[in-house]
Amino acid sequence: MRLTHSDPDSSSSELxxxxxxxxSNLADQLTRSSVNxxxxxxxxxxxxxxxxxxxxxxxxSLNNGxxxxxxxxxxxxxxxxGRLLFAIPKKGASNTSDRLALVVLFRVALSVFLPxxxxxxxxxxxxxxxxxxxxxxxxxxxxxKHLVGKRIVTSFEVLAGxxxxxxxxxxxxxxxxxRTKIEYVGGSVEAACALGLADGIVDLVESGDTMRAAxxxxxxxxxxxxxxxxxxxxxxxxxxxPLISLITSRIKGVVxxxxxxxxxxxIRRSSLAAATSVTPGRRAATVSPLLEEDWAAVSVMxxxxxxxxxxxxxxxxxxxxxxxxxLDNCRV
Numbered sequence: 014m015r016l017t018h019s020d021p022d023s024s025s026s027e028l029x030x031x032x033x034x035x036x037s038n039l040a041d042q043l044t045r046s047s048v049n050x051x052x053x054x055x056x057x058x059x060x061x062x063x064x065x066x067x068x069x070x071x072x073x074s075l076n077n078g079x080x081x082x083x084x085x086x087x088x089x090x091x092x093x094x095g096r097l098l099f100a101i102p103k104k105g106a107s108n109t110s111d112r113l114a115l116v117v118l119f120r121v122a123l124s125v126f127l128p129x130x131x132x133x134x135x136x137x138x139x140x141x142x143x144x145x146x147x148x149x150x151x152x153x154x155x156x157x158k159h160l161v162g163k164r165i166v167t168s169f170e171v172l173a174g175x176x177x178x179x180x181x182x183x184x185x186x187x188x189x190x191x192r193t194k195i196e197y198v199g200g201s202v203e204a205a206c207a208l209g210l211a212d213g214i215v216d217l218v219e220s221g222d223t224m225r226a227a228x229x230x231x232x233x234x235x236x237x238x239x240x241x242x243x244x245x246x247x248x249x250x251x252x253x254x255p256l257i258s259l260i261t262s263r264i265k266g267v268v269x270x271x272x273x274x275x276x277x278x279x280i281r282r283s284s285l286a287a288a289t290s291v292t293p294g295r296r297a298a299t300v301s302p303l304l305e306e307d308w309a310a311v312s313v314m315x316x317x318x319x320x321x322x323x324x325x326x327x328x329x330x331x332x333x334x335x336x337x338x339x340l341d342n343c344r345v
Contacts, residue, residue, distance in 0.1 A: 014217050016233040100144035102129035163212035164194045166205035173215040176235050203227040270340035276315040278327055278335040281307055291326045
């Protein structure tokens with residue numbers, strides 16, 4: 014179950030380039046593009062540029078952390094008003110002492126070079142209009158705090174209410190009117206943001222395809238859930254208890270068969286104790302003698318998710334002829 018939202022100031026899109034190197038290459042391509050100063054005024058010259066047609070740069074002086082200012086200002090605040098700010102990750106250390114450089118790309122667009130980890134915060138607060146950064150950086154940016162006090166639509170009121178109550182308390186939202194509003198809908202939750210009914214949603218997802226198709230991206234996983242078998246504690250038909258137990262046992266067998274595999278291997282008796290410590294089994298390992306007196310055969314159940322690591326450990330100990338068998342059904 015995931016918390017998702019669609020924020021016009023902080024939406025994420027998939028990029029075909031892999032990793033931050035691809036993003037930095039895109040930044041390089043953007044900043045190397047020659048922009049004719051006259052084209053910034055809407056005039057074009059049939060694709061030609063003058064020798065001096067370099068991107069117009071401006072640096073902003075920033076506090077150096079010691080109470081002083083550093084750098085120079087070549088472009089005043091009024092000249093930035095109304096321009097679209099596009100944040101691009103800096104690659105490596107800057108060649109200048111300034112933290113921020115602005116480059117005119119188009120008539121109303123400026124690229125802002127920032128550390129990748131800072132971009133979600135700048136975009137989320139509206140200081141920058143667009144930004145390119147890693148998806149992992151977004152997840153680490155604690156973006157759920159931007160939904161505190163907003164409208165949340167969900168089919169899971171109790172879970173969502175508990176989650177945002179804790180967030181409201183965490184960020185010290187004490188006025189009722191400013192607390193996060195949870196609204197219930199029975200279906201098509203992912204459409205709520207597009208219809209203007211919500212700033213974010215809490216919904217149950219499997220692959221996330223429907224969520225992404227609606228222009229949403231995941232912020233946080235509230236709960237990982239699975240199908241479970243439940244039994245009534247109020248027994249109205251005692252005669253059905255044997256059948257209930259039989260059905261329960263069979264379902265448990267299928268579930269266990271999907272969780273475990275059978276591991277068989279041969280091991281020298283001198284290493285048997287070390288091997289069975291790696292594969293103790295559910296109750297105990299089954300050990301059988303081989304015709305060769307110094308060797309034994311071991312058969313044991315191993316969790317499927319651990320089987321690769323278990324095989325590696327057995328090989329180190331000296332086990333041979335390691336075989337893995339899947340289970341169709343069992344009773345354990």
